[in-house]
Amino acid sequence: MRERGREVAVIPEFARPLVDQITAAQIYPAWTLAPAEWVVVHALIKRSGDDMLAGAAVQxxxxxxxxxxxxxxxxxxxxxxPPAPAPGTIPAAAPTGPARASNVVPFPSAAGTGRVAQSADYLAQALADMEAQQ
Structure with a gap:
């Protein structure tokens, strides 16, 4: 569309939630896309969802x-x-610590205890594991 010689962005209804999320993040790009580009955006919304597209745009x-x-x-x-996960899909739980037989020492958390206390805890756990194996 033209208004006083300028292009005006016409955002299709299917894209309104995506545009609103991006705008809410205080990102204000021009939305003057060609009709073929809006077709691509519509297909991407159907495949990956508004939330995933908005998150990628913000990043x-x-x-x-x-x-x-x-x-x-x-x-x-x-x-x-990637495509959005199927409805009802439960994400895999993230590991909370090293595996029992791991030789990897986890990075101390910011709110955790001091190094001496952590070392004592690791030693106590290692001794308990050795006793359990005997």
């Missing part, structure tokens, strides 16, 4: 040295995203 905008002037900047990153 890309934070990495951009000179900011993001146009939404076209996000297309390549969006195309590299």
């Amino acid at each position: 890309a905008a934070q990495r951009a040295r000179n900011g993001v002037a146009h939404a076209r900047y996000f297309l390549r990153a969006w195309q590299a995203l």
